[in-house]
Amino acid sequence: MWIEQPILATHVKPGQFLNIKVSSEPDPLLRRPISVADVTGEKVRLVFRVVGRGTELLSRNRAGDIVDVLGPLGKPAMIFRNRDIIVCGGGVGAAPLLYLTRYLDKCSRVEVFLGARNRSQLILVADFRKLGIKPEIATDDGSMGWHGPVTEPVFRAVQKKKRPIVMACGPKPMLVDLVAKVDPVPVWGFVEQRMGCGVGICYCCGLRRKNGGYIRLCQEGPVVLLNEVEL
Amino acid sequence: MKYRIKIGRTVFANPVLAASGTFGFGLKFPGVANRIGGIVTKGITVEPREGSPLPRIYEFPGGILNSVGLENPGVRRFRKEILPELRRLKCRVIVNIAGFSIDEFIELVDGLDYKRVDGFELNLSCPNVKNGGVTFGQSPRMVERITKAVRKSTNKTLIVKLTGNFIDPLKTAKAAEQGGADAVCLINTLFGMALDESGRHFLGGRTGGISGPCLKPFALFCVERVASKMTIPVIGCGGIMSGMDAIDFLSAGATMVQVGTASLVNPKASLAVWQALGDWCRRHEVKDWEDIVGRTKRQD
Ligand SMILES: Cc1cc2nc3c(=O)[nH]c(=O)nc-3n(C[C@H](O)[C@H](O)[C@H](O)COP(=O)(O)OP(=O)(O)OC[C@H]3O[C@@H](n4cnc5c(N)ncnc54)[C@H](O)[C@@H]3O)c2cc1C
Ligand SMILES: Cc1cc2nc3c(=O)[nH]c(=O)nc-3n(C[C@H](O)[C@H](O)[C@H](O)COP(=O)(O)O)c2cc1C
Ligand code: FES
Numbered sequence: 342m343w344i345e346q347p348i349l350a351t352h353v354k355p356g357q358f359l360n361i362k363v364s365s366e367p368d369p370l371l372r373r374p375i376s377v378a379d380v381t382g383e384k385v386r387l388v389f390r391v392v393g394r395g396t397e398l399l400s401r402n403r404a405g406d407i408v409d410v411l412g413p414l415g416k417p418a419m420i421f422r423n424r425d426i427i428v429c430g431g432g433v434g435a436a437p438l439l440y441l442t443r444y445l446d447k448c449s450r451v452e453v454f455l456g457a458r459n460r461s462q463l464i465l466v467a468d469f470r471k472l473g474i475k476p477e478i479a480t481d482d483g484s485m486g487w488h489g490p491v492t493e494p495v496f497r498a499v500q501k502k503k504r505p506i507v508m509a510c511g512p513k514p515m516l517v518d519l520v521a522k523v524d525p526v527p528v529w530g531f532v533e534q535r536m537g538c539g540v541g542i543c544y545c546c547g548l549r550r551k552n553g554g555y556i557r558l559c560q561e562g563p564v565v566l567l568n569e570v571e572l
Numbered sequence: 573m574k575y576r577i578k579i580g581r582t583v584f585a586n587p588v589l590a591a592s593g594t595f596g597f598g599l600k601f602p603g604v605a606n607r608i609g610g611i612v613t614k615g616i617t618v619e620p621r622e623g624s625p626l627p628r629i630y631e632f633p634g635g636i637l638n639s640v641g642l643e644n645p646g647v648r649r650f651r652k653e654i655l656p657e658l659r660r661l662k663c664r665v666i667v668n669i670a671g672f673s674i675d676e677f678i679e680l681v682d683g684l685d686y687k688r689v690d691g692f693e694l695n696l697s698c699p700n701v702k703n704g705g706v707t708f709g710q711s712p713r714m715v716e717r718i719t720k721a722v723r724k725s726t727n728k729t730l731i732v733k734l735t736g737n738f739i740d741p742l743k744t745a746k747a748a749e750q751g752g753a754d755a756v757c758l759i760n761t762l763f764g765m766a767l768d769e770s771g772r773h774f775l776g777g778r779t780g781g782i783s784g785p786c787l788k789p790f791a792l793f794c795v796e797r798v799a800s801k802m803t804i805p806v807i808g809c810g811g812i813m814s815g816m817d818a819i820d821f822l823s824a825g826a827t828m829v830q831v832g833t834a835s836l837v838n839p840k841a842s843l844a845v846w847q848a849l850g851d852w853c854r855r856h857e858v859k860d861w862e863d864i865v866g867r868t869k870r871q872d
Contacts, residue, residue, distance in 0.1 A: 368633045549625075
């Protein structure tokens with residue numbers, strides 16, 4: 342889905358998200374957070390998976406429809422310079438990494454790894470190629486690329502680099518596995534959490550820090566240093 | 573028409589407030605805060621509180637359940653870090669305070685005796701803490717004792733926020749009045765819970781508080797039940813999403829209203845409620861709030 346909004350398109354940075362009211366009715370009540378997958382000109386691209394009523398309603402929008410969005414929200418992801426960056430996406434998690442990679446590729450050495458359950462669940466491979474990057478693929482059923490979890494080729498790539506940084510987005514089990522495998526390499530990850538407001542006023546979106554206390558994901562995230570939080 | 577309203581020692585520019593816990597400390601949206609009657613801050617406790625485990629929010633058709641568990645920086649950090657920032661706001665600021673004993677309430681009020689604090693809202697109704705909160709609010713005797721003790725410690729405007737959970741709010745409202753409150757606020761969230769597919773509690777805090785549109789009929793009922801029998805004003809709260817919802821609360825007898833959950837959906841919701849309310853008053857040539865407040869009963 343593409344949203345045409347010049348001001349939004351010029352201001353939104355990789356890592357940020359939009360909070361979308363999917364219906365003008367009071368139900369579903371809360372907005373749905375969706376990350377920005379890319380920006381072209383005055384258009385912002387969103388890529389999402391239909392998992393429930395909210396995303397289903399959102400997917401019913403047709404070209405020309407008007408949507409009620411709040412954003413850009415959240416803290417932009419760190420754009421590291423002159424580093425070896427391993428980008429790791431799982432399933433629909435590839436989406437926000439596309440925009441991030443567009444930025445990182447300009448100032449660091451980037452390698453991209455995309456994983457999914459099977460070939461048909463892989464997304465945006467062609468879009469990454471357009472950036473001049475050839476993503477390494479892994480599928481759980483071996484229907485394309487490496488047969489097994491994407492975290493394995495990522496682990497091998499990490500070992501070959503000096504002071505690498507991993508940037509990841511995907512299902513929670515993948516993120517947990519990744520942090521454990523590449524430890525102590527820093528892993529910056531996109532984290533999802535139930536949100537109330539998305540703008541820092543309700544304290545519903547806590548994320549527990551390993552050394553105690555909670556951070557508000559919509560303020561300090563959604564991209565956080567995974568090594569420091571409890572997933 | 574004059575939109576101003578006076579409660580205790582505080583003059584509010586208009587009758588719409590942002591409810592506690594749903595507008596942070598008002599600092600994110602000063603443009604909204606400065607144009608409504610005022611803001612009620614997130615609940616403050618003596619000691620800092622981490623809050624409840626995750627997840628803290630659950631959505632269902634008609635509303636939400638939350639179990640934030642009063643996450644807040646505690647009164648000392650509030651004083652050092654947030655109070656100075658609040659000086660940037662031009663609106664009235666009511667600090668929502670949650671003590672776990674009478675002494676703690678007094679400590680909170682004493683520790684917040686600053687000009688920028690226009691008044692206090694005693695949270696005797698939070699469903700997401702083990703002691704204090706709603707357990708105080710379910711006992712008319714405790715409501716009166718706490719209110720009385722706080723009243724002795726401060727001249728500032730004192731609002732007592734009450735619950736509708738398993739207690740007749742008329743009894744607790746009367747107790748607050750006896751204790752010397754300037755107003756009561758009705759209602760806080762109602763007890764609720766949600767389960768996941770495996771039959772486990774969905775919320776990290778296990779149970780939570782219901783808010784949003786589904787709360788309105790009950791909140792309206794509570795306001796009507798209490799307002800006509802009190803000498804002090806009632807502030808209505810619960811499921812207010814639109815200007816018309818606010819008018820309903822005024823008609824039922826509320827002098828002011830608070831907008832909660834609606835601000836999560838749209839941070840400008842409280843301002844939108846005020847603008848719609850103001851427009852309605854102009855269209856209907858309302859001369860005085862007294863024309864609307866409590867009109868339901870007068871028409872029975
Ligand atoms: C910062 C952030 C960015 C996101 N970016 C994307 C993206 O780019 N693409 C994408 O496909 N999905 C993304 N998600 C997940 C997306 O928000 C949920 O899939 C969506 O809210 C589900 O809504 P629903 O009504 O379809 O599902 P339901 O399960 O019916 O939703 C019920 C409630 O739970 C909440 N909820 C359910 N799943 C999630 C979840 N995973 N994270 C947070 N809240 C959830 C909903 O918002 C809603 O309030 C993101 C989540 C966050 C927090
Ligand atoms: C996320 C959330 C946090 C809240 N925190 C507080 C709080 O700290 N203190 C308090 O007195 N009420 C708190 N409340 C209750 C609201 O102020 C309000 O009384 C209630 O939500 C009903 O109004 P509504 O339906 O307009 O939301 C909270 C409500 C929500 C949804
Ligand atoms: S979602 Fe409300 S504070 Fe983050």
